[in-house]
Amino acid sequence: MASARVTARLIAEEPGIIAGAGAVPAALAEIGMTAIRLLADGSPVDRGAVVTEIAGSPKQIALAEERLIGLLAKPSGIASATARFVARAGGRMRVVSGAWKKLPFSQKEMIRQAIMVGGAAPRIAEWPFIYIDKNFVRMHGGLEEAMAAASRFEAGTRIVQIRGEYGDIGDEAVRVAAGGASIVFVDSGQIADAERAISALKAHGLRPGVEIAFAGGVQLGNIEALAEIGVDVVDVGRPIVDAPLLDMRLDVVEILAKVVQ
Numbered sequence: 001m002a003s004a005r006v007t008a009r010l011i012a013e014e015p016g017i018i019a020g021a022g023a024v025p026a027a028l029a030e031i032g033m034t035a036i037r038l039l040a041d042g043s044p045v046d047r048g049a050v051v052t053e054i055a056g057s058p059k060q061i062a063l064a065e066e067r068l069i070g071l072l073a074k075p076s077g078i079a080s081a082t083a084r085f086v087a088r089a090g091g092r093m094r095v096v097s098g099a100w101k102k103l104p105f106s107q108k109e110m111i112r113q114a115i116m117v118g119g120a121a122p123r124i125a126e127w128p129f130i131y132i133d134k135n136f137v138r139m140h141g142g143l144e145e146a147m148a149a150a151s152r153f154e155a156g157t158r159i160v161q162i163r164g165e166y167g168d169i170g171d172e173a174v175r176v177a178a179g180g181a182s183i184v185f186v187d188s189g190q191i192a193d194a195e196r197a198i199s200a201l202k203a204h205g206l207r208p209g210v211e212i213a214f215a216g217g218v219q220l221g222n223i224e225a226l227a228e229i230g231v232d233v234v235d236v237g238r239p240i241v242d243a244p245l246l247d248m249r250l251d252v253v254e255i256l257a258k259v260v261q
Contacts, residue, residue: 003257004057004255004256004257005055005056005255005256005257006054006055006056006057006058006061006252006254006255006256006257007036007054007055007252007253007254007255008053008054008055008061008064008065008250008251008252008253009050009051009052009053009054009251009253010050010051010052010053010054010068010069010072010248010249010250011048011049011050011051011248011250011251012045012046012047012048012049012051012247012248013047013245013246013247013248013249014041014047014246014247015040015044015046015047015080016042016076016077016079016080016246017043017044017045017076017079017080017082017083017118017246018039018040018042018043018044018045018051018076018117018246019042019075019076019078019079019113019114019117019118020071020075020110020113020114021038021039021040021041021043021052021070021072022041022113022215023051024038024068024071024072025038025070027067027068027071028054028064028067028068031047031056031060031063031064031067031070032060032068033054033055033060033064034054034057035052035053035054036053036054036055036201037050037052037053037054038051038052038053038128039051039052041079041113041117042079042117043082043174048232050219051072052068052072054068055164055185059163061250061252064250065250068166068248068250069248069250072246072248073245073246073247073248074110074245075091075111075113075114075117076114076245076246076248077243077244077245077246078111078114078115078118078160078231078241078243079114079115079117079118080118080243080246081118081220081239081240081243082095082097082114082115082117082118082119082236082240082243083118084167084220085118085120085187085220085223085236085239086119086120088220088223088224088261089223089227089234090227092166092227093223093226093227093231093232093233093234094120094121094232094233094234095119095121095233095234095236096120096121096122096123096124096213096233096234096235096236097115097121097122097235097236097237097241098122098123098124098235098237098241099236099237099238099240099241100112100115100122100241103241104240109116111120111241115240115241118240120236120240124159124183124185124213124233124235124249125157125159125182125183125255126157127156128154128155128156128157128158129156129157129158129159129165130150130153130157130158130159131161131162131179132146132147132150132158132159132160132181133158134161134163134165134187135159136149136150137160137161137165138165143160143162143166143172143175143176143179143210144175144179146160147160147176147179147180151181155184157183158180158181158182158183159181159182159183159185159213160179160181160183160184160185160210161185161187162176162184162185162186162187162188162197163186163187163188164188164193168196169186169188169193169196169197170196170197170199170200171187171200172197173196173197173198173200173201173212174200174201174204174206177201177204177206177210178204178206181210182209182210182211183211183212183213183232183233184197184201184210184211184212184213184215185213185215185235186212186213186214186215187214187215187216187235189215189216189217189218190213191218191222191225191226191229194212194214194226194229195229197212198212198229198230198231208258211232211233212230212231212232212233213231213232213233213234213235214226214231214233214234214235214259215235215236215237216232217237218234218235218236218237218239219239220239222234239249
């Protein structure tokens with residue numbers, strides 16, 4: 001078989017967005033190959049599109065199949081899912097996905113990059129920021145106490161997570177916004193809570209300059225309702241980071257020398 005030179009193409013089995021392409025050249029180099037052509041990250045594909053084309057010995061092709069699909073299918077699935085949320089939001093709100101932080105360290109960078117390829121951000125805010133989460137609040141005994149403790153840190157965007165643990169969630173939104181929060185993060189999974197928070201901020205004249213972020217079981221079908229009530233940022237978890245693989249197959253398309261048995 002060593003005398004054969006085989007050309008193969010990695011084919012997309014469904015529409016989507018390609019991600020993970022940056023890792024392909026090094027992976028092929030490990031087995032003595034280079035790509036004849038390779039789509040870049042962010043490239044949209046239809047069913048039947050050629051993602052990459054390679055040529056080598058039968059052994060190299062066999063080794064490349066697992067490597068290529070392993071490098072491209074999962075991140076492309078994540079990027080494709082992300083792009084669907086971004087398209088549905090239609091510029092009415094920012095889409096982020098911070099759930100990559102909960103996954104194994106070896107996967108974090110791949111997932112984070114795929115989210116960005118899909119058009120979303122991997123965090124609610126750009127650095128520098130201070131994230132005052134529920135546990136920080138609990139350890140300091142309440143919202144005001146936690147915000148006072150956070151004030152000792154360097155200035156930055158202040159994000160405060162609220163869940164209605166210290167009273168009505170609208171009241172919590174007002175308290176943290178009055179205390180200097182730049183982003184009020186309603187992390188209850190209840191769209192009605194985000195609506196109450198927005199209404200309360202408007203009633204107290206605090207809505208201008210304060211963004212409302214929302215998270216908790218967000219599905220693609222929730223985006224329209226969140227946009228209608230005026231949510232500024234939506235944090236999507238499992239539908240993005242647990243997105244299925246973008247199906248791909250490797251097809252041999254040409255053999256340039258006879259295979260020796």
